[in-house]
Amino acid sequence: MADDLKVFRTWSSPFALRIIWALQLKGLEYETIFEDLSQKSPLLLQYNPTYKKVPVLVHNGKPISESLVILEYIEETWKQDPLLPEDPYERAKARFWAKFIDEKLSQSVIDVLLTEAKEQEEAVPRAKENLKYIEEELKGNKFFGGATIGFTDIALGWTANWLPLIEKVTGIKLIDADKFPRISEWMQNFCDVPVIKANWPSYDKMVTKIQGIREKCLAPK
Amino acid sequence: MAAGEGVKLIGYWASPYALRVEWALKLKGIEYEYIEEDLPNKSALLLQCNPVYKKLPVLIHDGKPVAESLLIIEYVDEVWKEKYPLLPRDPGERAKARFWAKFTDEKCVPAVMATFTSQGEEQEKHAKEAQENLKTLESGLEGKPFFGGETIGFVDISAAWIGIWAKIVGEIVNIKLVDEEKMPLLCAWLQGVLENPIIKDCLPPGEKLLEHNRGFHRMLTGAAST
Numbered sequence: 001m002a003d004d005l006k007v008f009r010t011w012s013s014p015f016a017l018r019i020i021w022a023l024q025l026k027g028l029e030y031e032t033i034f035e036d037l038s039q040k041s042p043l044l045l046q047y048n049p050t051y052k053k054v055p056v057l058v059h060n061g062k063p064i065s066e067s068l069v070i071l072e073y074i075e076e077t078w079k080q081d082p083l084l085p086e087d088p089y090e091r092a093k094a095r096f097w098a099k100f101i102d103e104k105l106s107q108s109v110i111d112v113l114l115t116e117a118k119e120q121e122e123a124v125p126r127a128k129e130n131l132k133y134i135e136e137e138l139k140g141n142k143f144f145g146g147a148t149i150g151f152t153d154i155a156l157g158w159t160a161n162w163l164p165l166i167e168k169v170t171g172i173k174l175i176d177a178d179k180f181p182r183i184s185e186w187m188q189n190f191c192d193v194p195v196i197k198a199n200w201p202s203y204d205k206m207v208t209k210i211q212g213i214r215e216k217c218l219a220p221k
Numbered sequence: 222m223a224a225g226e227g228v229k230l231i232g233y234w235a236s237p238y239a240l241r242v243e244w245a246l247k248l249k250g251i252e253y254e255y256i257e258e259d260l261p262n263k264s265a266l267l268l269q270c271n272p273v274y275k276k277l278p279v280l281i282h283d284g285k286p287v288a289e290s291l292l293i294i295e296y297v298d299e300v301w302k303e304k305y306p307l308l309p310r311d312p313g314e315r316a317k318a319r320f321w322a323k324f325t326d327e328k329c330v331p332a333v334m335a336t337f338t339s340q341g342e343e344q345e346k347h348a349k350e351a352q353e354n355l356k357t358l359e360s361g362l363e364g365k366p367f368f369g370g371e372t373i374g375f376v377d378i379s380a381a382w383i384g385i386w387a388k389i390v391g392e393i394v395n396i397k398l399v400d401e402e403k404m405p406l407l408c409a410w411l412q413g414v415l416e417n418p419i420i421k422d423c424l425p426p427g428e429k430l431l432e433h434n435r436g437f438h439r440m441l442t443g444a445a446s447t
Contacts, residue, residue, distance in 0.1 A: 050324065050357060064316045066323060076312040088299040092287045099289055100273060133273055 005030035008044050008056040010037060012201050012209055014158030015067040016055035021154050022074045024195045026081050068098055071151060083151045097137060097144065098155035105130040109159065112174065113166050113210065114217040120172070127174055131183060138182040142189055149193055153186075160187045161200055165210045228253035229281040231267050233260050234425050235433050237382035238290040239278040243423045244378040245294045249304040291322055291379060298375070307375040321361040321368060322379040328354045329383045333398065337390045337434075338441050348396045355387065355399065359407035366413055377414050384411035385424075389431055393438050 005023065007030050009016030023030050035044055035054050047056045047063035056063050057070045064073050075083050084091050108130045111123040134156065138144065144152035167173045177184040190196055230246065230253050232239030246253050258267060258277055270279045270286035279286050280293045287296050298307045308315050332351035339347055358380065362368060368376030384407070387398040401408045414420055 050320075059313075062313055064313070064320075066320055069316050069319045069323065072319060073312050073316040076315060088296055089282070089285055089287070091299065092292050092296040095292050095295070096287075096289055099292065104273075 003028070004058075004060050006033055006058040007031070008033045008035055008041075008047065008058070009054050010035050012206060013054050014162065017158065017161075017199060018067045018154050019055045019057055019070050019074070020199050021149075021157065021195055022071055022083060024199070025083070025149070026074065026078045028074075028078060068095075068102065068155065071154065075151070083145070083149075083154065085145075085150070094144065094151045097134070097152045100130075100133065101152075101155045105134065105159075109162070109166070109174065112172055113170060113214050116218055120170070124172060124174070128179075131174060131180060135180050135182050138186055140182070143186065149190065149196075153190060156186075157190060157196065160190050160196075161206070162210070163187075165203075165206055168207055169210050169214055226281075226283050229256055230254070231256045231258060231264075231270065231277045231279040231281070233258045233277055235430060236277060237386060240382055240423060240425070241290050241378050242278045242280060242293050242297075244381075244420055245297050245307060247419045247423060248307070248373065248378070249297065249301050251297065251301055251304070291326070294375065294379070307369075307378070309369070309374065317361070318368065318375045321358065321376045324354075324361070325358060325376075325380040325383055329358055329380075329387075333383065333387050333390055336394060336396065336398065337438065340442065344394065344396070348394075348398060351387065351398050352400065352403065355383075355407060356404055358383075359404050359410075362406055362410055364406070367410065373414055373417055373420070377410075378420075381411060381414040381420070384408075385415070385430075389434050392431065393435055 005028060007016065007019055007023070009020070009032060011034060020032075033041075033043070035041060037054070040052060044054070044056065045052055047058060048054075048065045051065060053065070055067055055070065056065045057073065058064075059073075059077070064070050071083065084094055105127075108123065108127040112120060112127050115123050143149045144156070149157075163175055175183050175187070228246070228251060230239070230242060232243065232255060234257065243255075256264075256266070258264060263275060267277060267279060268275055270281060271277070271288040274288060276288070278290055278293060279288050280296070281287075282296075282300070287293050294307060308318055329351065332347055332354050335347035336344055336351050361376070365371075367373050368380070384399055390396075391398040399408060399411070415424070
């Protein structure tokens with residue numbers, strides 16, 4: 001029986017992009033269901049009652065949610081074009097960096113978008129400190145996965161889209177090619193990968209969206 | 222050189238995260254050297270092994286450090302895969318297990334913590350959220366005795382301590398977080414896990430843990446009232 005795969009996503013969700021990338025890198029076919037988060041579909045609420053969020057992957061009727069959990073599921077179910085290394089220690093490292101990206105790096109980067117004046121001045125060095133860890137970890141490899149993109153690259157990938165957008169909207173450039181030569185190069189290489197290039201959301205729509213997120217957050221209550 | 226150095230675990234007697242890893246190692250029958258950190262004075266070894274977070278637990282296997290307790294447990298499960306598998310084999314069941322362990326850490330723990338550190342109306346709000354999240358966690362059991370099915374597995378050792386911790390917090394702040402009437406299955410589950418001799422053997426002494434946390438609470442609420 002052919003696999004029935006559905007992805008619940010929004011046009012802009014960076015977490016959903018991770019799933020799209022993984023499925024396409026493994027050559028898998030799937031149906032996309034775009035959600036309007038202001039009016040969540042009954043199906044989404046049924047498939048993800050705990051968080052009521054996207055992305056959700058539904059495989060032969062069984063839902064999986066939380067993007068890193070979904071990535072592991074995809075990796076374990078379809079073994080072609082592996083995203084994780086074989087060695088358990090290297091796998092632990094890949095997972096560690098993905099977790100770091102989601103738990104520490106993301107918030108510190110978003111804080112730069114969502115603040116202004118003194119608060120923003122303080123947010124910038126925090127974000128850069130976290131980016132420095134990533135810079136060091138790249139260690140002269142083209143990708144975290146080595147010659148091809150892997151689990152950690154997919155986890156970090158959203159920054160290749162959002163950091164330039166954050167610069168456009170706030171004027172703050174977090175990745176300076178002088179101070180972060182490896183991340184700068186990684187971003188270029190990452191964006192050159194055909195599956196990545198083919199799936200970015202509309203730049204103009206994203207600028208409007210990011211601007212809207214910033215304005216909403218900074219609006220006086 | 223470093224290979225063949227065996228397994229070391231940097232932990233702390235009151236750390237629930239270190240406890241999870243000990244449970245994993247003991248269930249799998251893996252021999253290890255335990256290194257107790259003298260918190261808050263973090264050792265050079267800890268800082269060297271976990272420069273990003275500077276936190277414990279850290280597992281050092283043949284000289285190579287692995288940090289983040291859930292990742293350590295997955296690592297241990299992969300390296301010693303024949304001994305007492307903690308994660309199920311089926312990818313769908315593995316996804317569910319990872320989901321519930323993550324839910325425990327990202328939803329249950331912060332809500333219980335927030336109940337612990339807040340007061341008044343805010344505390345009531347956090348306590349309600351903690352109870353709701355514990356109730357949701359209960360649904361993950363799907364009527365089974367353990368998240369692992371008939372035996373203790375990944376989620377059981379990842380989540381059991383939240384039951385212990387929630388009871389301690391409840392006692393200190395005088396709010397019942399783990400309610401036998403509202404969460405009968407969760408309570409039965411918790412009892413089942415803690416009755417396991419290997420699990421029970423690792424538990425820090427109850428009174429000592431309670432006093433330790435009372436001390437924290439005094440510090441937190443003392444600071445809040447000045």
